[in-house]
Amino acid sequence: MTKRGMEAKDLFELKSVANPQLSPDGKKILFVETSIDQEKNSYISNLFMKALAENTSATQWTFGKHRNHSPKWSPAGDRIAFISNRTGSNQIFVMSEKGGEAMQLTFFENGVGNFIWSPNGEEIAFSISLKPDQTIQTAPKQEKKKEEKDKELTALVVEEMKYKSDGEGFWNGTYKQIATVDIKTGELGQLTSGKSDYYLQSWSPDGKYIAVTGDLNEERDNSFLTDVFLLDVETEELNKITNSDGYFGNVTWSPNGRYLAMAGSNREFENATLSRIWIYDLETETHSCLTAEWDVMIGDNTIGDFQQGTVDPGVLWAKDNHHFYFLATDHGNTSLYYGNLDGEIYPALLEDQHVYGVAFDGKDQAVVAISKPTEPSDMYSLKITTGETVKLTSVNDKALEDISLSPVESFYFESEGGLSVQGWLMYPANFNPEEKYPLILEVHGGPHAMYGNSYMHEFQMLAGQGNVVLFTNPRGSHGYGQEFVNAVRGDYGGNDYNDLMNAVDFALEKFSFIDPERLGVTGGSYGGFMTNWIVGHTDCFKAAVTQRSISNWISFYGVSDIGYYFTEWQIQSDLSDIEKLWKHSPLAYVNQIKTPLLILHGEKDYRCPIEQAEQLFIALKRQKKVTKFLRFPEANHELSRSGNPKLRLERLTAIKDWFNQYI
Missing domain, CATH: 2.120.10.30 (TolB, C-terminal domain)
Structure with a gap:
């Protein structure tokens, strides 16, 4: 029987296990299992215990x-x-x-x-x-009994x-x-x-x-x-x-x-x-x-x-x-x-x-929480001296019975300055090497973070729709040393952009089943900035989705909760040099954007405030560009990871539908 690909709504069936705690004698483990209550639209977390020596469920x-x-x-x-x-x-x-x-x-x-x-x-x-x-x-x-109390309206006094x-x-x-x-x-x-x-x-x-x-x-x-x-x-x-x-x-x-x-x-x-x-x-x-x-x-x-x-x-x-x-x-x-x-x-x-x-007992016994691209979340015991691992939980086996999780292939390619950059390609569900598939480039946030060998529900959903998913760690990412992670500072939209485009070129050359005429790009936070930057500098993508993004470093300086110092650290400029801030702002290149762009943003995002999305949307609409703007109520910068479950589902569905429509 052919299994189906992952769907956005499967998020509601999956469980996460985390925070292992070994008992002082090293014989028992406590951990936290989190799931989603669809009816109440909320997260549920409970404690589970398991004796390590017993072959029983937690x-x-x-x-x-x-x-x-x-x-x-x-x-x-x-x-x-x-x-x-x-x-x-x-x-x-x-x-x-x-x-x-x-x-x-x-x-x-x-x-x-x-x-x-x-x-x-x-x-x-x-x-x-x-x-x-x-x-x-x-x-x-x-x-x-906590009762709702009328809150008296008063001014917020700000002095810092x-x-x-x-x-x-x-x-x-x-x-x-x-x-x-x-x-x-x-x-x-x-x-x-x-x-x-x-x-x-x-x-x-x-x-x-x-x-x-x-x-x-x-x-x-x-x-x-x-x-x-x-x-x-x-x-x-x-x-x-x-x-x-x-x-x-x-x-x-x-x-x-x-x-x-x-x-x-x-x-x-x-x-x-x-x-x-x-x-x-x-x-x-x-x-x-x-x-x-x-x-x-x-x-x-x-x-x-x-x-x-x-x-x-x-x-x-x-x-x-x-x-x-x-x-x-x-x-x-x-x-x-x-x-x-x-x-x-x-x-x-x-x-x-x-x-x-x-968790570690101080001697030879440890318990580790592990995720892989095709294994969302489980606990393993680890014998330190031998490296032997034994799987302790299988919390998602039932939910994944009829689902085909897409594997990934890791690779390295040479980018600007001879720099070696790592990337991954996730195959589409039920892959047939004789067919041609669209490709979606994912760009992570941070920028000082790292994509890796971990489960990503968004990636699996896109692969489940028949897309190739390409993700990579451009300069600025952690995982490759101090010089590599520092290389993006002062160069946003420079060689980090070249790394991403070189990743696409490498994938097109290496994987013949990718359709070069059907490319999409998406990312959040710094990845949203880079999505905006990419579509302002190339027309090779047929559709784009920008999430919780930065479009204007000049206004970001004053509206973000980290704006003034993050801008100085990363762009290496402040309001005394408006020209440099504007040079690195995707909004400056909005005239060049031809790619249909979906804009997703949380109303209560104080990290990358929603005015960043508003500016971009109005600039695009004023020029009659193809765009749409989704504002998620009460959502902050963490919407995609730990936000309101129904809004997470709405977000994933919007991404899927936009790419299905335009590529």
């Missing part, structure tokens, strides 16, 4: 149509804490590892954020947003440039603080206060300190640093251990408490700087960068549009206090690596895949 541990996520084992392994929005906002709950009713620990009107267990298992530290005149005791408590952010909206005057709650008594404590944001990292093994990060610079608008602090739990004193010269996070303690590992950089190339592993020795009070000579990005920078609730745990220490494991992004893969204090680095799990989560 057992569902929480229930209901809510978001239950971020599980963490107690140090003794007898309890599980997690976050749930079942009462209307995110609160911390604790339950026995044997199951049963979960006990609610926090009761705040606006909810809480990240949390960690104390080493003795008696307290939990958590993040909460408070106004300067509020304390943990006076913060508004959650009402048992960083007054809004995509996803969170306008700043409400609160700062992220660190607080604690006693498991038995419910007694609350507050460890930080003031007009700075503190981000919870990890608790020292002896219980004396909590590692936190933050930027204490009073002039926040022009500060882009994050320091690491040791917060004394008893005295509440902060001791800064970094030098206010970079950005650091994912801080973890060695089991003996002597070392702190962190990921970060000194921002030599602004936001294009590779993140590296740093070690702070508390005995000698010295820093060392263990990966200074390794031209690889630490962490997971692979782009996807499917996984929900992914967590990069940072450096995972072994019990010997000397070696550790971590994720890194390299040549289309996010892989698991081994490292030690001597600076040795080796791959621990190196295949063509996307490892988007990992």
